Amino acid sequence: MTAPRTRRKAPALDGILETALYVEDLDIARAFYADTMAFAEILSDARMAAFAVGDDRVLLLFKRGASAVEAHLPGGIIPPHDGSGPIHIAFAVSARSLAAWERHLAAAGIEIESTVDWPDKRGRSIYFRDPDGHLLELAPRRLWKHM
Structure with missing residues (x-):
C-alpha cells in the first residue's frame, strides 16, 4: 500500500x-x-x-x-528539450463558434476525427489532427468545472 x-x-x-x-x-x-x-x-x-x-x-x-541542445541567448541558456509522438492540446472556444469552426475546418480539408457531447451540459468538443498527427481539440471553457 x-x-x-x-x-x-x-x-x-x-x-x-x-x-x-x-x-x-x-x-x-x-x-x-x-x-x-x-x-x-x-x-x-x-x-x-x-x-x-x-x-x-x-x-x-x-x-x-x-531544441535537443542548449540554446544560448544574450540573457542566458535555455536547457535542452525535445519530444516525439502525437500530443493533445485543447483550445477554448465559445459554444456559439463551434459550428463555424466545423465549417472552417471542412473548407480547409481538415477531417473532424471525433465529437464528444460532455455530460452535465458542459458542451461539445471536436477533435482533429494537425499535419504532424497531434490531436487538437476545440472545447468550451466550461468543460472543466473548476474554471
Missing part, C-alpha cells in the same frame, strides 16, 4: 503561458497554425516558431531535434 502524499503549499501560479509541440517540418506546421488556426506568428527562426493564442498564451512549435 502506498502512503498518502503530503501536499505542500506552493507559491501561486497565474496559469500556463506556453505550450510546445515538436514537428517534423516547421514550414508546414507554421502554415497550418497561421492559415488554418489563424494564430498570429510572433517570432520564428530556423528551430522554432511562436504563435499568439488568445490574449496571453503562446503556442511554440519546435522542429523535432532542433
Whole structure:
C-alpha cells in the first residue's frame, strides 16, 4: 500500500503561458497554425516558431531535434528539450463558434476525427489532427468545472 502524499503549499501560479509541440517540418506546421488556426506568428527562426493564442498564451512549435541542445541567448541558456509522438492540446472556444469552426475546418480539408457531447451540459468538443498527427481539440471553457 502506498502512503498518502503530503501536499505542500506552493507559491501561486497565474496559469500556463506556453505550450510546445515538436514537428517534423516547421514550414508546414507554421502554415497550418497561421492559415488554418489563424494564430498570429510572433517570432520564428530556423528551430522554432511562436504563435499568439488568445490574449496571453503562446503556442511554440519546435522542429523535432532542433531544441535537443542548449540554446544560448544574450540573457542566458535555455536547457535542452525535445519530444516525439502525437500530443493533445485543447483550445477554448465559445459554444456559439463551434459550428463555424466545423465549417472552417471542412473548407480547409481538415477531417473532424471525433465529437464528444460532455455530460452535465458542459458542451461539445471536436477533435482533429494537425499535419504532424497531434490531436487538437476545440472545447468550451466550461468543460472543466473548476474554471
